[in-house]
Structure formats: structure tokens, C-alpha cells
């Protein structure tokens with residue numbers, strides 16, 4: 324390596340290179356302004372500047388003390404290549420006195436069918452240092468063979484194909500890692516493209532980038548403003564929108580029109596006919612949604628459905644859990660309803676939806692670690708960490724299926740000894756009414772209706788036999804809560820589901836059993852938490868608003 328190259332690389336190693344460029348029609352497009360931007364970046368520690376156009380490059384070389392990577396953008400009718408495309412363009416850039424000349428080194432055809440090897444050869448004869456802007460490993464390989472001094476991931480996503488694992492919004496860390504792994508020993512690899520945050524810049528260095536180029540995030544105010552404006556506009560649209568929220572339960576279905584503030588209107592509740600199969604359930608849901616839509620003054624923007632089981636958040640289908648009907652798992656519920664109604668449909672696990680709705684009710688500052696435990700047909704659980712639902716691949720936070728009795732009762736999930744086989748509203752009802760219908764029948768008359776209201780009244784009666792059943796079940800719930808404590812240590816736990824209407828006696832009983840003190844409260848939204856959460860999450864996904872609630 325020449326001493327010239329060595330000295331230059333030592334100046335940029337591990338540093339931030341700031342790209343100061345402006346399109347021809349942008350207000351910032353003048354050498355004076357771009358030099359001022361560059362000086363500002365250098366005053367904060369930028370180790371080099373990347374810039375475009377001979378006028379700007381000459382101005383930079385006159386006024387800046389750090390190395391300048393230069394390029395020229397020019398369009399030709401016979402090629403898509405526009406970063407320093409031709410030999411003449413490269414010479415023009417080199418003649419401005421820049422330290423490194425950046426060239427598009429993709430495999431695309433060059434203007435006038437010029438040969439990239441020839442361009443490299445000519446620049447090398449003039450002792451120029453050259454940087455290859457590439458978009459794939461194959462292009463990186465060729466650039467290294469040709470003798471480029473630096474290789475940048477600059478053009479990832481710009482040549483028609485995007486690398487696996489990359490997205491239009493994120494840096495192409497996969498390409499960077501592959502280039503470093505394969506070519507890092509022979510050529511200097513620079514990370515460039517879609518680096519928007521300091522954390523991403525650090526990640527690029529951690530993956531082995533020699534230095535990091537950041538442009539738009541620092542020196543393109545119209546890009547930065549647009550990012551803010553797009554989110555603000557989406558949020559304003561969300562704020563005045565409504566969604567249909569559906570809680571598709573094992574026994575009944577509830578749906579309503581829900582505002583962005585979580586207020587419900589046109590609530591409808593009817594039995595879910597799982598025996599007829601999921602297709603039939605979907606058809607009756609479609610009819611119910613149409614009826615709510617007819618009554619709604621503001622046209623809802625989306626439909627959110629809270630469903631039991633493992634919900635794949637990407638595919639938007641229930642993929643596992645207890646099958647409520649033979650065709651429940653894998654049924655294209657969202658597509659079926661979306662096609663019939665003409666609105667986007669988003670599916671969410673019911674406990675996750677309820678957790679989100681309850682979390683939304685909390686005032687700032689909200690807890691970093693929050694959980695909802697719903698005591699219903701089974702035990703549902705939703706966990707929110709740092710404002711985000713813990714979904715895993717759809718099966719995270721399934722507290723109802725942690726094992727509390729090895730080789731215990733067989734659960735609907737196929738395993739044995741799951742928590743929800745020992746505590747749930749359903750279990751409590753079964754055990755309590757077994758007694759009520761025999762020995763206690765006469766004494767407790769007329770409380771013969773087997774409803775949650777009756778159950779709550781029976782527990783409040785403080786009958787010792789009933790309390791012993793209740794306490795035995797809560798022992799298991801406390802066991803589940805302590806496991807949760809040891810894994811995520813929630814700052815706040817909300818107990819939901821119908822049984823939460825028991826209120827203070829329930830909380831006191833649980834608290835007495837806990838080894839670790841946890842802030843526990845009962846649900847504020849009651850039975851509507853699931854459908855409200857499903858609607859709010861649908862709006863959030865529809866308008867692509869992340870973390871507006873944190």
C-alpha cells in the first residue's frame with residue numbers, strides 16, 4: 324500500500340464521513356452552502372466529506388482540511404449509470420483535486436459501452452484513489468479484482484434488485500457483512516446508504532465497516548422534514564379515524580365501531596357458532612360488520628380482530644393454539660372478511676389486543692414493562708416491553724401454557740399441566756357450580772343461573788368451601804405471576820377477563836399469595852378491552868404509526 328493511501332486511510336478509519344450533496348433544483352445547491360454544511364459536519368467530528376459536482380468539489384478542496392471523496396452525477400441516454408459514469412467524467416472529478424474519486428462500479432452497461440477496467444487503469448496511472456459504489460457481492464468482488472481502493476455499499480437497492488434481508492428503509496447490513504467477510508482482508512469496505520441513526524452507524528462499524536458515510540440524515544433538510552411530515556400527517560389521519568373492533572371469542576363475538584381514542588359505538592354481541600365451522604363464523608361476522616358499518620357516520624378505515632391462539636403477525640392468520648373449529652387454524656379469516664367488506668383486516672391475539680388497549684389507558688409515564696393477564700375460558704397474557712407488544716413469532720407471552728404440574732391435566736394445546744388447566748373463569752365456574760348444584764343448592768337459591776355474575780356473588784358470600792376452591796385456583800395464578808416476574812419483572816399487571824369484576828377481593832387474595840410485590844390492578848375496559856385493542860392496533864398498522872404511544 325502506498326504511503327499516500329496509508330496516510331489517507333488512517334485519517335478516516337472508524338470515522339463518520341458526511342455526504343454533502345444537493346439536487347440541482349434544491350435551495351441548498353450552491354458551493355457556498357454545501358461548504359458551510361461540510362464545515363458544520365467537520366466541526367462535529369466528521370473525518371471526511373463526500374460531495375458531487377466539480378464546482379462544489381473545487382470549493383471544498385479550497386476550504387476544507389479533511390479528505391474529500393468526489394463524484395459527478397451525469398445522465399446518459401444509453402445507460403442507467405449516473406455516478407461518475409465515463410472516463411471523461413472521472414478525469415473531470417480527479418482534476419478538482421479530490422482525494423478519492425467515487426465511481427458507479429455496478430455490473431450495468433456503461434455509457435458508450437465503456438469498460439470499467441479501462442477507467443480504473445487510467446485513474447491508477449494518475450495515482451488516484453478510487454471508490455467503487457456497488458450494490459451486490461458480485462460487484463464488490465469484481466471491484467476488488469480491478470484494484471479499487473475502497474468499496475461502498477452505496478448502491479444497494481438502486482439497481483433493481485434488493486438483497487435478501489435488506490429493506491428500502493434500512494441499511495443493507497447483509498451486503499456489508501458479506502463484503503467484509505469475503506473481501507475485507509484485501510480492500511477497504513465502507514458502509515453507505517440508508518443509515519439514518521447513530522445506532523445504525525455504530526452497527527455498521529461493529530460489522531466491520533472501515534468507515535460510515537451518512538448523507539440525507541444529516542445534510543438533506545427536505546428529506547428530514549419529509550420524514551417528520553409523513554409521520555405527522557399519518558398520525559393526524561389516524562387521530563380522526565375509526566376502526567371496527569372485533570373480539571372473536573370461544574363463546575361469543577363482540578364488535579363495535581371504535582375511535583382512535585378507544586371510544587366504542589354500535590356495540591353488538593352474539594354467540595359464536597364454532598360448531599358450524601370457521602367459514603360460517605366468518606359469514607355471520609361479515610353480516611354483523613355490515614350492520615355496524617350502516618350505522619357508522621364516519622366510515623371506518625380498517626377492521627381489527629382479536630382472536631384466540633397463535634396469531635402470525637406477518638401472515639395475519641391464526642396458526643396454532645386451541646382449535647375452536649375443525650378449520651380454525653390456518654383459515655384465511657382476514658382475507659375472507661377483507662374481500663367481503665372492502666376494508667383492510669388485521670388479526671391480533673386476543674390477550675395481546677386487550678393488553679394494548681389497557682396500556683393505552685395509562686397516563687404518561689407509562690411502565691416500561693407491562694402485562695395483562697386475562698382470566699377467561701383459559702388464561703390469556705399480553706406483555707408490552709418499552710411500548711411494544713412482545714409477540715415473538717406469534718406465540719410469545721403465552722402464560723396460560725406454562726407448565727405448573729409436570730404430568731398434570733391434559734391441555735387443549737396438547738401438553739400436560741398447563742396453568743390454564745388449573746385456573747380460569749371456566750374452571751372456577753365448573754368447580755363452584757359442582758358444589759352449588761348439590762349440597763348448596765337449597766341454601767343459595769335463587770342463585771342457580773350459572774353465570775359469572777352468580778359466580779362473583781358466590782365468592783363474595785365468603786362461604787368457606789367456595790373460598791377454598793377460589794384460593795386453590797389463585798395459588799396457581801400466583802405461581803404464574805411469579806414466573807412472569809422472574810422473566811420480565813413487570814412494573815404493572817392488569818387482571819382482565821370477566822372474573823376481574825370481582826375487584827378488590829381478587830386483588831387482595833392474589834397479593835397475599837405473592838412472594839414479590841407487584842403493582843396489580845383490575846381491567847379498566849372490562850369485556851371491551853379485546854375489541855378496543857384490536858381496533859387501535861388495526862389503525863396503528865393501517866397508518867404505519869409505530870410507538871406513537873410511547
Ligand SMILES: [Zn+2]
Nearest residue numbers: 724734736741
Ligand atoms: Zn396448554
